[in-house]
Amino acid sequence: MCSSVEDVYYSFAAPVTDDEDSLGSLHLSSSPSSLGQPSSPAEIQDQAIADPQEKKRRRSRCKNDATLQVVKRNRRVKANDRERNRMHNLNDALDELRRVLPAFPDDTKLTKIETLRFAHNYIWALSETIRLADQCLEKQRETSMVLSGLKCGADIRSPASDSCSWMSSASSSPSPSYCPSNPSSPATSEDYGFVQADGLYNYQSFVNSIY
DNA sequence: TAGGCCATCTGGTCCT
């Protein structure tokens, strides 16, 4: 057990990787003397103490510090691994999102921020399309009622309108913080400048293809 | 070569 601790300590003390190097500098910055590690010639000389008990105490303290650092290092490595996986999952989700979005003609891969902005605008465009379709249906119904001589058209709600009312309300303000004033644009700030034009173009061509 | 994008590491904070 003691030998394994020593092995770990020596392997840790040896300059191996950038990570361990940075960790070493990190620990140096956190007052190594307070950790009991000999960092100065005076402290190293302190180790040449005649008292065997004191010698023993110091040695075990060093081992404890070494194991502590190894434990910290292992925790860091595990945390790095988790963080890497987390970012990979995030990137996978972004790829999924890219796949369901309309592709650009030049087939260039959208960056992360472009993907998110375009998705936002695309959802808005689809919602707007549904809203316009609802309006169109409503008008057709009213027209047919007028033509047939009925007068209760105003009281009749279309099932489609009801079933999609959340969409209509959502589309009239799909994201209040983004689209408070201008219904022709899902975004108000220059944050959405890039996709705004493209989103609008896609929306209009989309609507044109329907009507 | 500057600037943009990205991956990774890292320490801090919050939550379970």
Next chain:
DNA sequence: AGGACCAGATGGCCTA
């Protein structure tokens, strides 16, 4: 205590 999440730092790669 350990994991998730976050933001800052850093370095590599690519493009105009």
